[in-house]
Amino acid sequence: MAIDLRSEFQAPAVDAAADAARRVIDALVRSGGMTDADMSAIADRLNAVADDLEAAAPPVADRLVDMWRGDGITRHDPVAGPENPIAPPLEYSAVDSRTIEAVTTLGLPYQGPPSCVHGGVSALLLDHTLGVANGWAGVSGMTAELTLRYHRTTPLFEPLTVTARQVSVDGRKIRTTGEITAGGGTCVSAEGLFIAKHPPRPR
Numbered sequence: 001m002a003i004d005l006r007s008e009f010q011a012p013a014v015d016a017a018a019d020a021a022r023r024v025i026d027a028l029v030r031s032g033g034m035t036d037a038d039m040s041a042i043a044d045r046l047n048a049v050a051d052d053l054e055a056a057a058p059p060v061a062d063r064l065v066d067m068w069r070g071d072g073i074t075r076h077d078p079v080a081g082p083e084n085p086i087a088p089p090l091e092y093s094a095v096d097s098r099t100i101e102a103v104t105t106l107g108l109p110y111q112g113p114p115s116c117v118h119g120g121v122s123a124l125l126l127d128h129t130l131g132v133a134n135g136w137a138g139v140s141g142m143t144a145e146l147t148l149r150y151h152r153t154t155p156l157f158e159p160l161t162v163t164a165r166q167v168s169v170d171g172r173k174i175r176t177t178g179e180i181t182a183g184g185g186t187c188v189s190a191e192g193l194f195i196a197k198h199p200p201r202p203r
């Protein structure tokens with residue numbers, strides 16, 4: 001069963017703009033061999049888009065209140081947020097009442113070693129996915145410790161399965177595990193300690 005991030009506060013046009021920005025990021029990292037003049041013209045066009053967006057942007061304090069409307073899962077986070085162009089974005093499905101997973105394929109913007117996912121990107125995906133698994137299981141918190149083991153390199157351009165499961169809740173301490181697999185093999189495994197605490201949402 002898919003965990004629907006898009007049911008509340010849907011904004012299809014914003015999602016479409018974020019998808020377009022993802023394309024631009026990917027294409028920029030992939031592009032090679034363009035002349036300086038061509039690339040300067042592209043920079044001008046992208047800056048014109050940024051000028052339009054900045055002109056329409058509210059004060060940051062107002063935007064923060066807007067971003068944190070409601071009490072559901074955010075739409076702007078850097079892993080699963082459909083509104084955030086740096087999010088792949090992951091789309092989670094429930095495996096059982098304490099376990100979630102997402103399948104994603106990452107491209108060159110996420111590269112670390114040649115043709116492989118950057119280790120910090122893997123950490124980001126796992127930190128967030130463990131956090132979402134906690135939310136799905138019903139008790140969530142902030143990351144206090146995150147221990148990662150990089151078993152083998154994580155490939156770009158291949159489907160990756162990112163899984164997380166809440167293992168235990170002991171008072172305010174939540175223990176959660178997860179992994180990134182490719183082709184059935186574990187690339188990265190994670191153990192997290194989360195503390196049940198929630199900073200106030202901007203109002």
Ligand SMILES: CCCCCCCCCC(=O)SCCNC(=O)CCNC(=O)[C@H](O)C(C)(C)COP(=O)(O)OP(=O)(O)OC[C@H]1O[C@@H](n2cnc3c(N)ncnc32)[C@H](O)[C@@H]1OP(=O)(O)O
Binds near residue numbers: 193
């Ligand atoms: C539905 C949700 C979907 C969204 C998912 C998003 C996932 C994203 C997750 C993140 O990335 S959160 C951002 C990264 N994490 C942080 O910025 C946390 C920064 N640290 C803190 O804010 C505080 O240190 C923390 C909230 C973790 C704990 O502070 P508290 O003041 O609430 O804890 P306190 O000092 O009362 O300690 C409570 C217990 O936790 C233990 N503890 C606290 N911090 C610990 C730590 N870092 N390591 C180990 N144990 C720790 C502490 O020893 C104690 O154990 P005992 O009860 O047995 O004495």
